[in-house]
Amino acid sequence: QSALTQPASVSGSPGQSITISCTGTSSDVGGYNYVSWYQQYPGKVPKLMIYDVSKRPSGVSDRFSGSKSGNTASLTISGLQAEDEADYYCSSFADRSAPNVFGSGTKVTVL
Amino acid sequence: EVQLVESGGGLVQPGRSLRLSCAASGFNFDDYAMHWVRQRPGKGLEWVSGITWSSGTTVYADSVRGRFTISRDNAKTSLYLHMDRLRAEDTAFYYCVKELYKAMAYNFGSWGQGILVTVSS
Numbered sequence: 001q002s003a004l005t006q007p008a009s010v011s012g013s014p015g016q017s018i019t020i021s022c023t024g025t026s027s028d029v030g031g032y033n034y035v036s037w038y039q040q041y042p043g044k045v046p047k048l049m050i051y052d053v054s055k056r057p058s059g060v061s062d063r064f065s066g067s068k069s070g071n072t073a074s075l076t077i078s079g080l081q082a083e084d085e086a087d088y089y090c091s092s093f094a095d096r097s098a099p100n101v102f103g104s105g106t107k108v109t110v111l
Numbered sequence: 112e113v114q115l116v117e118s119g120g121g122l123v124q125p126g127r128s129l130r131l132s133c134a135a136s137g138f139n140f141d142d143y144a145m146h147w148v149r150q151r152p153g154k155g156l157e158w159v160s161g162i163t164w165s166s167g168t169t170v171y172a173d174s175v176r177g178r179f180t181i182s183r184d185n186a187k188t189s190l191y192l193h194m195d196r197l198r199a200e201d202t203a204f205y206y207c208v209k210e211l212y213k214a215m216a217y218n219f220g221s222w223g224q225g226i227l228v229t230v231s232s
Binding site: 003034036038040045046047048051052057089091092093097098099100101102103104105 | 148155156157158161170171172173176206211216217218219220222223224225
């Protein structure tokens with residue numbers, strides 16, 4: 001199954017807001033509200049940041065928010081902090097033989 | 112506290128088999144769907160397989176269907192991944208993953224530390 005498309009890198013200065021896009025098709029991102037986002041530091045285990053497009057698990061900062069329009073989901077990080085520098089992956093349910101697909105990943109750099 | 116501890120990884124020759132295990136604790140294991148997700152060194156995440164709480168439904172990525180088998184033993188609070196006909200491209204860190212909530216919704220809420228499988232002659 002093809003990975004969802006994410007920009008390879010996004011950067012911003014402390015305090016700014018950045019948005020990471022995740023583009024799929026009507027068979028995955030566009031067809032279902034089952035998009036999730038994961039943060040992964042180098043050498044560490046991924047952490048769930050957003051699920052069901054825009055819901056935050058307990059303990060996740062409200063600086064992280066999710067949305068979707070058509071076949072593209074987005075993760076916005078507001079008030080960017082140095083600790084937000086990590087890799088971010090989107091994931092979606094897919095109406096195909098393989099029911100889940102991850103995005104290609106985005107490296108966030110805090111300038 | 113949720114704990115997921117993988118074991119069984121290592122170096123294996125192409126074409127051979129390997130079984131990964133995941134020992135779960137800190138939650139009612141038999142209430143939750145579970146998954147395996149892998150990550151090739153330096154690469155992105157790839158969902159591999161999932162199983163419902165009852166083992167009634169198992170699902171697989173196209174890349175492993177027919178070669179890998181997911182299973183669980185609720186009495187032993189353990190998840191397994193039996194991998195046959197291994198290929199070099201199966202080399203990766205394999206993570207045992209618990210759903211955020213009970214149903215199979217592909218919300219990967221808790222992750223093990225991962226275990227490395229290396230397929231090489």
